[in-house]
Amino acid sequence: MGDGLDLLKRGPNYVIQLNMVRICVCLPLLVILIVLFNIFHFPPSFQLKRLYIPALDKSLNTSTNSSITFHFSLRNSEQYSNIYYDPIKVTFYDNPNQNHSIANFTIPEFYQTSNSEVDYSGTVNSTQLNLEAAKREIAADGFKIFHVGLKTSVRYDLYGFWKTGRTGYRSGVDVKIGDTGAANVGKEILILARVTLVGLVIVFLSTDIFYFN
Structure with a gap:
């Protein structure tokens, strides 16, 4: 609860910037995982x-x-x-x-x-x-x-x-x-x-990375 109030006090721009940082960090990781799934085959x-x-x-x-x-x-x-x-x-x-x-x-x-x-x-x-x-x-x-x-x-x-x-x-x-x-x-x-790429994407999207307050 306290964390949410702190975020609100800092303003909506801070929340957007924080989520953008999360996206910039996680998207390259997802791309790497996609490439690995395409390179390595059973x-x-x-x-x-x-x-x-x-x-x-x-x-x-x-x-x-x-x-x-x-x-x-x-x-x-x-x-x-x-x-x-x-x-x-x-x-x-x-x-x-x-x-x-x-x-x-x-x-x-x-x-x-x-x-x-x-x-x-x-x-x-x-x-x-x-x-x-x-x-x-x-x-x-x-x-x-x-x-x-x-x-x-x-x-x-x-x-x-x-x-x-x-x-x-x-x-x-x-x-x-x-x-x-x-x-x-x-x-x-x-x-x-094999764990399918669809399952990986679903797990990724199920996180709160794309949740904007």
Whole structure:
């Protein structure tokens, strides 16, 4: 109460000047925060949903099928930024050390809108997988570990006005395959969350900075 009376005694010009000082101090901070939100981005999240190698499925009793069936998704968690992908190289490895690839393919460059998910599924041939060694490992340990990796570069479209420079993006996951030939997958490899700029602005405007007596 006393503070309010002191402000009134000093006159309306003092109150206006005080609020202008607050605005001059806080607005640059808000601009800095906006720039930071535009510079730093969360990478897309990769989720492997299915991996199946028929030659390792003992119920099929076949060793001639060298195919690998897959299904995965890429999710853009950005609320306001779209993503430009360069061609994505997808590689399958027969060990977690990623020193021996057994199959690969390339996804052409594409554009992903904000807060969206893109799914890919298909079949590739694996001519480098040692099926007999893999079956022996599964018989001994109950499973064999494979790895699926992605590598590309991405650019972010900031509110539709301009694009950032390219940023390297790599992701992947180790999966265990047993004698069914199928991997037990389905969990997100990377779960991302972001405080949106709208929320920041609302919090900023909810203060008494713009309150003029």
